[in-house]
Amino acid sequence: MKVLALAFPGFTFIDLAGPMQAFMMLPGFSSQIVWHSKGIVDSDAGVSVQATEDFGSCWKDPDILFVPGNSIHLFKQLQDDRTIDFIADVGSRAKWITSVCNGSLLLGAAGLLKGYKAASYWYTREHLSLFGAIPTDARYVIDRNRATGGGMTAGIDFGLAMVGQLAGEPVGRVAELAFEYAPQPPFGTGRPELADPATLAKTTEIVKQIMPVQELEGVRARRSTMGSSRGRPSVAALPIKVSSSFIRARRRVSNASWLVPQTVSTRNSLAFSSNS
């Protein structure tokens, strides 16, 4: 089972970790971590991983293509046609096309979710429809050979479900016990409809700053003028266009803190503390 996982700079660490920990249990598991170039790639959580391959050297026909998400760093990738073309190209041959969190926006921009039900991060979910996907309010969605997880921690549910899908339910059941996956969220606020109004308002305020969804229409328009790139990537066909609102948003956000706008010092206070 050849798993090819994209790791772009600033990707959300747990988005990668949940699925990989599960995929590792599949028969004949092997993996490649891929980026524009081989070497160290920083995640958003103070840990860097090794990209073992670049876009030219990696498997062209993996069993599983996996794409993680992030806030501002994901939106940066949505402006990078080399990344999107790469996903479209490998996605045209991969047996399974998968993502966690708003990584599904990258799959969508690559034209891989047209007519498919898909999950995403709660704040970005509805925007999947821009790319022809059917946004689905589920912890994970498996629609034919597209499998997408919801926000961040949904990667564990998604990964275990994929183990059950690919290796059989008895193996999935063993994997879940091996993972000791009997979660007890400490606060009970893990979805917008579960959160108290203050938590929802504060979180939405922060996320809104670092996930510039207003740029997605531009991504859709740009990709649609490029025609289909599936199977034949038009690498760097267009110069990377970075909107001014994206640049403003990026200035507010440090690499390590996807939730902490830079307008507030991250040294001694949290932007989302109770009294801010």
Next chain:
Amino acid sequence: MKVLALAFPGFTFIDLAGPMQAFMMLPGFSSQIVWHSKGIVDSDAGVSVQATEDFGSCWKDPDILFVPGNSIHLFKQLQDDRTIDFIADVGSRAKWITSVCNGSLLLGAAGLLKGYKAASYWYTREHLSLFGAIPTDARYVIDRNRATGGGMTAGIDFGLAMVGQLAGEPVGRVAELAFEYAPQPPFGTGRPELADPATLAKTTEIVKQIMPVQELEGVRARRSTMGSSRGRPSVAALPIKVSSSFIRARRRVSNASWLVPQTVSTRNSLAFSSNS
């Protein structure tokens, strides 16, 4: 908030990812990943991380010391007094001493859990008492400045709880929504008491092979003859002793597959498939 995380070869990837993703949200977050030597360290899940520091160069007084777990690779560290002495030394000054999964066995071997309630992986939990800890059947335990998570995925619950503890509950509530932590385990088998008998029997059979708990009494005896190393590490005071049963166990387990004994090919079948 200086977070020093140990990453030993073969560590369980999700053990590190859950807590780091949460710690990242703490005010003034910065991190170091440490091992015997700087450079690439393989996890157990097909992803390698970068150790940014070695035992000599890292912070001596982090706010948080964090130790992940694993199966056979964790038990290998329990035979390595350089690792245990390092944990004991940093642990003598760290503000918080923390672990996930059976990383608590390393904290215990380092003498850091005497008289403290602590959590661990379900299969290794009771053995914490060998090191003077009080094994606790909880998703995570915070006892004074010791904070320990249960098995693997408990690192998310543990990490979010620590955000609430260190930054205040309102921030913890925001973090949980930001994480979209509203889990839905696909199989409902995530604890021994939840699992059906066949799942429990199969998982126990596998875990028993790769977590040689019978070696823990030897670890305790060896460490107790060394005297207290807290605050003054006796690096390499004793040659590393590797028992023959450990070597046998290691031969059975590949680096990438902590659940798949090597006696069965991982290429085309799973050791724990329903008909094996």
